[in-house]
Amino acid sequence: MAIDLAEIEKRLWSVADQLRANSGLKPSEYSRPVLGLLFLRYADSRFAAVEKELQPREGTRLGPPGPDAYKARNVIYLSPESRFSHLLQLPDGSNLGRALNHAMEDIEKHNADLADALPKNYGAVGDDTLRELIKLLAPIEIAGDAFGKVYEYFMGEFAMQEMQKGGEFYTPSSIVRLIVEIIEPYRGRILDPACGSGGMFVHSADFIRSHQAAPEKELSIYGIEKVSETLRLAKMNLAVHGLGGTIMDANAYYDEPFVDLGGVIGKFDFVMANPPFNVTGVDKEKDSVAKRPDRFPFGLPRADNGNYVWIELFWSALNETGRAGFVMANSASDARGSEAEIRRKLIKSGGVDIIVSVGTNFFYTVTLPCTLWFLDKAKRAGKRASQVLFIDARQTFRQIDRAHRDFTDAQIELLANIARLWRGEEIEANWGSHDLLAANGLDGGYVDVAGLCKAATIDEIEAQGWSLNPGRYVGSKAGDMENVDFAERLVELQEELERLTVEARGLEAQIGETLPTLRLVV
Helix, strand or coil, X not given: CCCCHHHHHHHHHHHHHHHHHHHCCCHHHHHHHHHHHHHHHXXXXXXXXXXXXXXXXXXCCCCCCCHHHHHHCCCXXXXXXXXXXHHHCCCCCCCHHHHHHHHHHHHHHHCHHHCCCCCCCHHHCCHHHHHHHHHHHCCCCCCHHHHHHXXXXXXXXXXXXXXXXXXXXXXXXXXXXXXXXXXXXXXEEEEECCCCCXXXXXXXXXXXXXXXXXXXXXXXXXXXXXXXXXXXXXXXXXXHCCCCCEEEECCCCCCHHHHCCCCCCCCEEEEEECCCCCCCCCCCCCHHHHCCCCCXXXXXXXXXXXXXXXXXXXXXXXXXXXXXXXXXXXXXXXXXXHHHHHHHHHHHCCCEEEEEEECCCCCCCCCCCEEEEEEEHHHHHCHHHHEEEEEEECCCCEEEECCEEECCHHHHHHHHHHHHHHHCCCCCCCCCCHHHHHHCXXXXXXXXXXXXXXXXXXXXXXXXXCCCCCHHHHCCCCCHHHHCCHHHHHHHHHHHHHHHHHHHHHHHHHHHHHHHHCCCCC
């Protein structure tokens, strides 16, 4: 049947309402079974298509193809008992919850990448609701790429429903796509040490496909996630999109999988992440931190804040031509003290490539604006080593509803094309960004545009106290001050207050530790 996302959404949420009313499950509990059924429906569709291709010709003595034949086609192997069609045909009165749990266990047994990844709490959902879900999904035929978009859509919807918990595993796709378009991960080893549900990997694969290449051949995927349930979502998400990789459960600061991931230092072509902002309580005395100058080449921040720990981890994981793109709290752009010194060294290295300001309400769990940082170690040897490109995208957005925004396809392409023009690369014009470039005077090549972009020199950045806040460099268009969004400015001031409060607490702790050692000399 043709895809009617609105109708699918309406019917799935109707079932979700039943789950909420009849089972007593929370969104975080019923979203996994629903996503698991979406996953199984797609896996069954792919399996059935390849099964026809692999069937031995009539008259040959060859037996039916085994699991390895399907894996060679990048398809999840399904035994007869784990097929969606088998579950659909179970008679009324069957224990459907138990059958689904068994199907998920069987899929994991035959597909090592999915070990312990699939939901097995179907007994808590109720057979009537499960049967309705299966009947709802049965007639839907969705091709691979389109199915991936449907799956991602519902991950985002469930993230919005879960709110605070949702923010732990889902980065809005328009933010991820912009990061991917700017760092251009055509091929190589890619790391996300805070990978959530794996969106960075999925969109990197989409980028490669859009450039007529096969991501399963071009990308080696490595991810780390500290929340076990989210790690399972990441494995499912990769499998839905025909991807494989190494996804591990670890605390990214300290545990061995991150510290010694195949010799993590200098080994990755790309690092992409949306790390948790302003994490406090980092144990800088641990050997994996204090005794690893190769991981923290610019020094450790004294402040009790993890932002610059993350930034240096990203930098140190890159090889000599690697690129990184990640989300960061706005406060990191102007952080003072030891963080400012780390930022100065990082900027002077020539490896800071592009900084993009993103406005409020792009994330489901927080309204605060954020900044996207891009690092490029290869840039240090080129003519752009003494410059950083600043892009102010705070006024670039589409209003989805009162509380949520995103970027349109054309807006993502516009922002990525500004980066391409500055780098001297060919622009892309698949989503109608050419008119936006022309409207900003960029159709003839890169130029600084007031209120949008500015290529600042190291000297200009030093004059601004080594700030990486695009607003200090890009300026405003004529007349913009008449339409200042004071609510947004208040949000920025709130974040600044929160940052200063964290610094004040750190200073209080230092004073508390120092005072007992001081002697009053008369």
